[in-house]
Structures are given as C-alpha cells and as structure tokens.
Amino acid sequence: MSPNPRFVIPALLAASLAAPATAEPGPDSWPQWGGPARDFIAPAGALATSWPEDGPKELWQRQLGEDGYSGIVAAGGRLYTMYRRGDDEVAVAIDAATGETSWEKAQAVPLDPETMRLNYGPGPMSTPAIAGGRLFTVGALLDVRALDLTSGEPAWSRDLMKEMDAPLMRRGHGSSPLIVGDLLVLTPGCKRDAEGGGAVIALHQSDGKLAWKSAECFSGTYSSPILATVEGDEQVMVAMGTHRAGFDAATGELRWHLELGEDATTTMSTQIWGDDQILFGSSAYADGSRGIKVDKQEDGTFAAEEIWYTRKMRVQHATAVRIGDLVYGSSGDFGPAFLAAVDVHSGELAFRQRGFTKANLLAVGDKVILLDEDGTLAIGTPSAEGIEIHARAKVLDRLAWTVPTLLGTRLYVRDRHQIKAFELGS
Amino acid sequence: MLNIARPRSSDSCGARSLMAVWALAALAGSASAEVPARTHVGQTLLVADAEFDRGQIFYLHPGQDTQVAVTSVAALQRTILTSSRAVGYVVGTFDPEDSEQPILGGALRLPVASLASGSPATDETLKGEDYLHIAEHPEVTFELTETKDVERLPSDDDDVFPFRMKLLGRLTVRGATREIEMPAEVSFLLTNFDTFARTAGDLVRIHGSFELSPADFDWEMPPGAAGLVAAKLNVDVFLVGSTLSPEKNLDPEVDQEQWLAEQRYLTLARDLSDSETAAAHGEQYLAKYRDDAEALDALARTILDSPGLPNRDLALARQLVERAGELAGDAAISETRSRLAAARGDGSTAREN
Numbered sequence: 001m002s003p004n005p006r007f008v009i010p011a012l013l014a015a016s017l018a019a020p021a022t023a024e025p026g027p028d029s030w031p032q033w034g035g036p037a038r039d040f041i042a043p044a045g046a047l048a049t050s051w052p053e054d055g056p057k058e059l060w061q062r063q064l065g066e067d068g069y070s071g072i073v074a075a076g077g078r079l080y081t082m083y084r085r086g087d088d089e090v091a092v093a094i095d096a097a098t099g100e101t102s103w104e105k106a107q108a109v110p111l112d113p114e115t116m117r118l119n120y121g122p123g124p125m126s127t128p129a130i131a132g133g134r135l136f137t138v139g140a141l142l143d144v145r146a147l148d149l150t151s152g153e154p155a156w157s158r159d160l161m162k163e164m165d166a167p168l169m170r171r172g173h174g175s176s177p178l179i180v181g182d183l184l185v186l187t188p189g190c191k192r193d194a195e196g197g198g199a200v201i202a203l204h205q206s207d208g209k210l211a212w213k214s215a216e217c218f219s220g221t222y223s224s225p226i227l228a229t230v231e232g233d234e235q236v237m238v239a240m241g242t243h244r245a246g247f248d249a250a251t252g253e254l255r256w257h258l259e260l261g262e263d264a265t266t267t268m269s270t271q272i273w274g275d276d277q278i279l280f281g282s283s284a285y286a287d288g289s290r291g292i293k294v295d296k297q298e299d300g301t302f303a304a305e306e307i308w309y310t311r312k313m314r315v316q317h318a319t320a321v322r323i324g325d326l327v328y329g330s331s332g333d334f335g336p337a338f339l340a341a342v343d344v345h346s347g348e349l350a351f352r353q354r355g356f357t358k359a360n361l362l363a364v365g366d367k368v369i370l371l372d373e374d375g376t377l378a379i380g381t382p383s384a385e386g387i388e389i390h391a392r393a394k395v396l397d398r399l400a401w402t403v404p405t406l407l408g409t410r411l412y413v414r415d416r417h418q419i420k421a422f423e424l425g426s
Numbered sequence: 427m428l429n430i431a432r433p434r435s436s437d438s439c440g441a442r443s444l445m446a447v448w449a450l451a452a453l454a455g456s457a458s459a460e461v462p463a464r465t466h467v468g469q470t471l472l473v474a475d476a477e478f479d480r481g482q483i484f485y486l487h488p489g490q491d492t493q494v495a496v497t498s499v500a501a502l503q504r505t506i507l508t509s510s511r512a513v514g515y516v517v518g519t520f521d522p523e524d525s526e527q528p529i530l531g532g533a534l535r536l537p538v539a540s541l542a543s544g545s546p547a548t549d550e551t552l553k554g555e556d557y558l559h560i561a562e563h564p565e566v567t568f569e570l571t572e573t574k575d576v577e578r579l580p581s582d583d584d585d586v587f588p589f590r591m592k593l594l595g596r597l598t599v600r601g602a603t604r605e606i607e608m609p610a611e612v613s614f615l616l617t618n619f620d621t622f623a624r625t626a627g628d629l630v631r632i633h634g635s636f637e638l639s640p641a642d643f644d645w646e647m648p649p650g651a652a653g654l655v656a657a658k659l660n661v662d663v664f665l666v667g668s669t670l671s672p673e674k675n676l677d678p679e680v681d682q683e684q685w686l687a688e689q690r691y692l693t694l695a696r697d698l699s700d701s702e703t704a705a706a707h708g709e710q711y712l713a714k715y716r717d718d719a720e721a722l723d724a725l726a727r728t729i730l731d732s733p734g735l736p737n738r739d740l741a742l743a744r745q746l747v748e749r750a751g752e753l754a755g756d757a758a759i760s761e762t763r764s765r766l767a768a769a770r771g772d773g774s775t776a777r778e779n
Contacts, residue, residue, distance in 0.1 A: 119677060119678060119679055120678050121678070263618065263619070284617075285617060285618070285619065285622060286585075286617060286618035286619050286622070311585070311616055312520075312521065314617075333617065333626070334626035334627060334670055334676050335617075335626060335627030335628060335668065335669035335670040336482075336483075336627075336669055336670075352520060354478060398678075399678060
C-alpha cells in the first residue's frame with residue numbers, strides 16, 4: 001500500500017512550514033508505528049547476512065528509564081520513544097548517532113494497580129507518531145500530547161479518557177496513533193453499552209481539536225488502526241473487540257463492518273492490507289487468522305466478507321509482514337511460538353518453523369529481521385518453505401516485545417529497560 | 427522447512443546415601459535406557475531434538491492433570507494406589523485434524539514414592555523389597571512407541587479433535603520391561619478461553635486403561651501375598667499434556683531461576699521423597715539467596731504450604747525464615763515465622779509474631 005497523495009502532500013507542506021528542516025520525515029525516517037506505510041516494511045538496504053559470533057556491530061546502548069514497550073520512531077537524525085519513570089511517562093528524543101538525550105518531557109500518569117493488570121509492567125506501550133514537526137504521544141491512560149520535535153515543548157494535550165469517557169484498558173492503552181494527512185487517528189473505544197459513538201476518532205494535529213468521531217461504539221483495542229485504499233477510497237481500518245470495520249479517513253463515516261464471534265475479541269496485532277483488497281488479521285488465544293475481502297459495490301457502498309479463517313497461525317501481539325502472497329509471523333501465545341506463514345488468498349499454512357520465541361518481524365528487501373521476546377535478533381530470507389536464518393545473536397533481555405526500527409542499515413532495538421543501536425550494513 | 431532445535435541441558439549431582447543414589451538415578455534416567463532422563467529441575471523429561479523435529483511436544487504437568495490409578499482387588503484386600511506426579515511428554519502432530527496418526531511418541535516417568543493408597547502401612551509394604559522395591563526401582567517408566575487402530579471420533583466442537591486408538595509401548599516396572607497395549611481415547615484441544623482457564627497452550631488429553639499382571643514382569647510375590655495383591659491389576663491413566671512446559675512460569679514478575687530452584691526442591695522432597703538430597707538442595711538455595719529475603723521466604727512457604735510433601739523440613743524452613751527476617755522485617759516474613767512456629771509447636775513464638 002502506498003500513502004495517498006491526498007493526505008501526504010498537505011502533510012508534507014504543513015510540515016515544511018511548521019518545523020525545522022532537521023525534524024522532517026525523510027528517507028531515513030520512521031514516522032509511526034509500522035514505518036512509513038505502517039506495514040513493517042523498511043526500505044531495502046544492503047544488509048550483511050553474516051555477523052560476528054557476538055552479533056552485529058553495536059554502535060551504542062543506553063538505559064531507557066524503568067519500563068516500557070513503546071516503539072521507536074525517527075526523523076531528522078533523532079529517535080523518539082517513551083518510557084516509564086516512577087509515576088511519570090516520559091517522551092524522549094535521542095540522538096540517533098550517539099544515543100545521547102536531546103530532550104525529555106515527563107508527564108505524571110499514575111496508574112492504579114487495583115484497577116489495572118500491570119503484571120507485564122506499566123508500559124507505555126503505544127508508539128508515538130511524527131508529523132508536521134510534532135511528536136504525538138499517547139499514554140497508558142489515553143492522554144494525548146503534541147510535542148515540538150525540536151524542543152519537546154508541549155503544543156497541546158488531551159485527556160481522552162476523561163473528555164471522551166473512554167474505557168480504561170486494563171494493561172494500559174496500547175494502540176498507536178495513525179497519521180492521516182493533517183489528522184491524528186486514535187482508537188479510544190467505548191465503554192460497554194455506551195451510546196454516542198467515538199470508538200474511532202480523529203484529532204487535528206494542529207490544535208488537538210476533534211475532527212471527527214465515528215458514530216459507532218466498539219470496545220477498546222490494543223491493535224493499531226491502519227490506513228487502506230479501497231478502489232480509491234481512503235479508509236481507516238480497525239480491529240476492536242469482535243468488530244472489524246473501515247471508516248472514511250476524512251469524515252469517520254462507516255464504510256463497512258463485520259462482527260465476528262466472541263473468540264475474536266482479543267486482537268492485539270496490527271492488521272495488514274494488500275493491494276488485492278484482502279485485510280489480514282490475526283489473534284491468539286481462542287482465535288486465529290482470517291482474510292477479509294473488502295470490495296466496492298456498484299452502488300458505491302462497500303462490502304466485506306471473511307474469505308478464510310485458520311487456527312494454524314495465531315499472532316498474539318507481535319508484528320506480521322506480508323511479502324508477496326504470504327504473511328509471515330510468529331504464531332503462539334503462552335506455549336511455544338513458531339515462525340509461520342499463511343497464504344493470504346487461501347489461508348493455507350505454508351510452513352511452521354521452530355527456533356525462536358514470540359517474535360516481531362520486519363521486512364527489508366528480500367530479507368526479514370526478527371527479534372524474539374528473549375532478545376534474540378536474527379536476519380533471514382523468507383520463502384514458502386520457511387525463513388532461512390543467516391545470522392542470529394542475543395542482544396536484549398526479556399521481554400523484548402518492541403518491534404525494531406531500521407533506518408538505512410542502522411537498526412534500533414529496545415527491551416523494557418534499554419535501547420541499542422546496531423550497524424547491519426554489509 | 428527448517429527445524430532449529432532449542433538447546434537443552436541436563437545436570438548431575440553427587441550421591442550422599444542410598445536414598446540419594448536412587449533419587450539421583452531417577453533424575454539421571456537410569457531406570458530405563460529408553461526413556462529420557464528428567465531435566466535438572468525434574469518436573470519434565472529431556473526431549474531429544476529428533477522429537478521436536480517430529481511434531482508438537484505436549485508436556486505432562488505433574489499435579490492434578492496426571493492421574494494414574496492402580497487397582498488391585500485381591501481376596502482379602504482391595505487397594506487403589508494413585509499418583510498425580512507422573513512427568514513426561516507426548517509427541518503429537520502439528521495438525522491432528524488432518525492426521526491419521528496424531529500421536530507419534532512419548533515418554534513418562536512415574537515416581538513409585540508418589541503412589542499412595544491412603545494407608546501408610548500398605549504403602550510401606552507395597553514399596554518394600556517384596557513388592558515394588560522402591561530402593562532399587564524408584565520409577566515406573568513408559569515409552570510410547572506406536573499407535574494402532576486409530577479412529578477419528580465425531581466432535582461438535584471445532585477446537586476439539588477426539589480419537590480412539592491403541593497406544594503401544596514399553597512399560598518398565600521393577601526393572602522388567604514388557605510391551606503393553608492400552609486402548610485409549612485421545613483428544614486434542616486447541617487453546618480457547620475454557621482450556622486457558624485451566625492450562626495455557628494447546629492440550630492433549632489421554633484417558634485409557636489396561637490390565638497388568640505382576641507375573642508378566644517376573645514379579646514373584648512373597649508367600650501370602652495372594653490375599654493382598656491381585657494377580658491382575660487394573661491401571662487407569664488420565665493425562666493432560668500442554669504445549670507449555672511445566673518448567674516455564676508465565677508470570678513475568680517471577681524470577682525464573684529462583685522459581686525453578688523451588689521446583690527442583692519439590693521434585694526431590696515431594697515427588698521422589700528424597701528428603702536428604704532435598705535438604706542439600708535447600709542448603710544450596712539458602713547460600714545462593716542468602717541476601718534475598720523474598721526468595722528465602724518463598725522456599726520457606728513452599729516447605730510449609732505445598733500439598734503432598736511427605737516430610738516438611740521445618741529445620742530448613744527455620745533457617746530460611748530466620749535469614750529472611752535478618753534481611754527484612756516485613757509482615758509477610760513475620761507471618762511465615764508465625765506459621766513455622768505453629769508448625770513446630772512453639773505457641774509462644776507464634777503469638778509473638
């Protein structure tokens with residue numbers, strides 16, 4: 001999927017007016033969760049396929065507060081992420097070359113362990129987004145902040161849980177904001193039996209004011225929304241509770257909707273959209289993977305249909321990537337995890353493969369980079385027969401649940417306590 | 427398809443006494459050359475790389491989900507020996523719904539010490555030299571080698587795949603190995619919210635029974651035994667295996683190494699009834715965690731609370747809790763100290779805490 005010029009051009013124009021040139025998204029940027037196209041596919045770089053025994057060349061490493069799973073975004077030579085420090089959630093800008101702090105901005109977000117399930121830590125889990133010279137962060141309690149990319153100075157903030165009466169996600173809000181032109185799309189969800197809509201909303205990046213909110217009420221989600229083009233129509237697609245839906249990206253009007261069974265309620269991984277108009281989604285626990293075909297009808301409306309479903313691939317919260325007709329991912333929840341791939345048209349399992357615990361995948365050229373939850377980093381070549389692993393090394397501690405970020409040949413990875421930079425070039 | 431097997435480790439430790447010798451023999455797998463040894467922790471067996479290449483490993487979880495009952499109805503006595511402490515695994519295919527041979531192999535070790543009838547005197551007799559001879563044969567082992575007459579059964583649940591089949595393998599009792607055949611119902615249950623409430627992972631459930639003749643195992647009963655032990659014993663087996671190893675704790679807050687050290691203590695003290703080796707392990711634990719009040723308190727509580735411990739090592743528990751108390755004086759440790767004092771019959775100390 002390529003970004004829609006209708007949104008990208010105004011965004012770039014706005015960005016060029018509003019922010020210093022060094023902070024703008026460019027070829028070496030990773031502006032949001034999932035990367036430039038939110039599909040976990042990085043621009044191809046010349047990556048080495050063999051590493052020294054102790055792993056690829058480490059450029060730097062540093063501590064990253066006390067906890068957090070938030071992903072790493074990048075622009076203008078800086079990395080941005082979030083971490084936890086006491087009662088504060090901290091947004092941090094880091095020099096990508098040295099690892100030194102450029103700025104930090106803390107905000108008190110005390111969490112109540114009585115009402116939340118924090119056994120995997122307090123987060124934050126959501127990954128910031130970069131647009132228009134600003135960094136947009138979403139905390140565990142749905143507090144949204146717009147910070148100046150250069151200085152970290154706040155431009156505006158919203159407490160959506162209070163203002164929108166959004167539900168508390170017991171592990172903390174984990175869905176990452178989506179950049180759509182000059183809008184910031186979020187999935188606060190609705191409380192049970194709530195009325196008045198608001199499952200999905202869009203804020204103006206400029207001032208944080210509400211641009212639109214969906215008329216529909218779905219429960220909250222840990223899955224992040226994506227932007228998809230369905231026969232020229234830009235849609236925000238979400239997996240929220242048992243609901244799968246597409247909304248007009250500019251207005252929030254519902255384009256299509258599917259309600260699935262109760263087993264589909266725990267989707268955390270990000271859905272993948274393809275040019276063949278198949279939406280891939282996957283959940284673990286009692287669910288599996290499914291392909292949903294979305295088509296535009298003759299009368300201009302949209303129809304969605306589940307075209308296959310399989311329990312043979314169950315992606316819990318890690319990332320999957322689509323390469324050709326296959327979606328590669330790490331299947332499993334609390335038992336063993338297998339690298340696996342399914343055909344996006346049929347749901348047929350191509351292979352299962354041992355060797356890693358639950359892993360995030362990132363595609364780059366004809367290679368995949370994977371990082372498992374035990375901190376093992378690897379590079380391999382995927383095919384219908386499996387992923388041929390060329391090199392692997394232990395680089396982080398448990399629980400390394402954050403998907404890596406690749407800028408050129410430099411890879412940035414983190415676990416709950418530290419961030420590291422590696423050179424993967426050949 | 428690549429199959430990169432995970433590294434596995436085994437361990438050994440020194441012998442201290444006859445009891446320790448047989449317990450260590452059990453841990454090292456000397457009871458049968460065919461059945462893999464226990465892991466160092468002892469709550470499952472070492473799985474060969476080749477088994478991982480064959481299919482999915484379903485680990486038995488010692489406790490309520492591994493039930494073995496041996497019933498003897500003799501002229502003068504009916505005895506039902508039960509144990510829930512079998513360890514082992516079953517190798518299943520990845521996709522049982524598509525398979526005509528969903529079970530590919532497996533292995534099991536059952537500590538004789540864990541068999542209990544409810545009558546200590548009977549247990550002591552049956553584990554003695556004339557019967558199960560626990561000192562020389564501390565474990566019953568079984569190696570699953572083959573299945574036959576596999577029949578897929580109907581299911582009204584999309585996540586449950588039931589079969590009827592015969593499980594064949596080599597059973598070793600009292601050092602003698604014989605081929606046995608057990609008709610069983612075998613069901614594969616994919617994870618769903620119901621199974622997850624019980625155990626994480628995909629599950630396999632095996633329920634079967636077979637008759638065992640002690641004479642077939644060259645087991646010569648002592649004079650007068652005919653009235654106490656039947657010529658034919660019924661063995662009923664109910665096992666639930668999970669793709670999650672019993673040696674993996676899912677709680678991220680738990681120190682895995684310390685938790686595994688506690689599990690090893692339980693393997694020795696509870697499952698194998700080897701109090702001497704357990705005490706030695708406890709001393710090592712005390713030395714290793716002597717500056718960690720929480721870890722010390724955890725093992726003390728395990729000694730006090732764990733069901734099924736034949737002998738609670740209150741002296742060790744006291745050492746652990748006293749050291750924990752030197753490091754931290756929190757309410758949890760005080761409570762452990764009180765309960766320990768009560769267990770030792772020291773009422774005044776219990777009240778002081």
